[in-house]
Amino acid sequence: MSTNPYHSLLQHLANCPDSADIEALFRALLTEKEQQEIANRIRIFDLLARGVTQREISEQLGVGIATVSRGAKAMQAHDVSALLATHRESA
Structure with missing residues (x-):
């Protein structure tokens, strides 16, 4: 297990066998x-x-429009387009 807290979170999420477990983890964390x-x-x-x-x-x-603008900047900076396309195709 990673000592970096963020990487540890990602590892926990990756180890969740299904979406119900991810949802339970998110409810506990957030x-x-x-x-x-x-x-x-x-x-x-x-x-x-x-x-x-x-x-x-x-x-x-x-x-607010500022919230959307921040989302647009984050989307552009991290190029999540391919991930979203994959998600839409499997949904």
């Missing part, structure tokens, strides 16, 4: 607000990948 913020970030990534404008995303999700 507040409801933190869970919602992560879910919104993923939704922002997905909507941006589908070509929805930042303003429309802000309105759809009920979050």
Whole structure:
């Protein structure tokens, strides 16, 4: 097990056999607000990948335009497009 706390978290998530276990771990680790913020970030990534404008995303999700802009910058900086495409295809 890694001594880096973040890598340790990733290892725990990778070891979860199914989504119910991941959900239980997230419920234990994160507040409801933190869970919602992560879910919104993923939704922002997905909507941006589908070509929805930042303003429309802000309105759809009920979050500020700055939140969407930060999500767009993070998506661009970390190039998660391929990961999102893989997720959409398997969903």
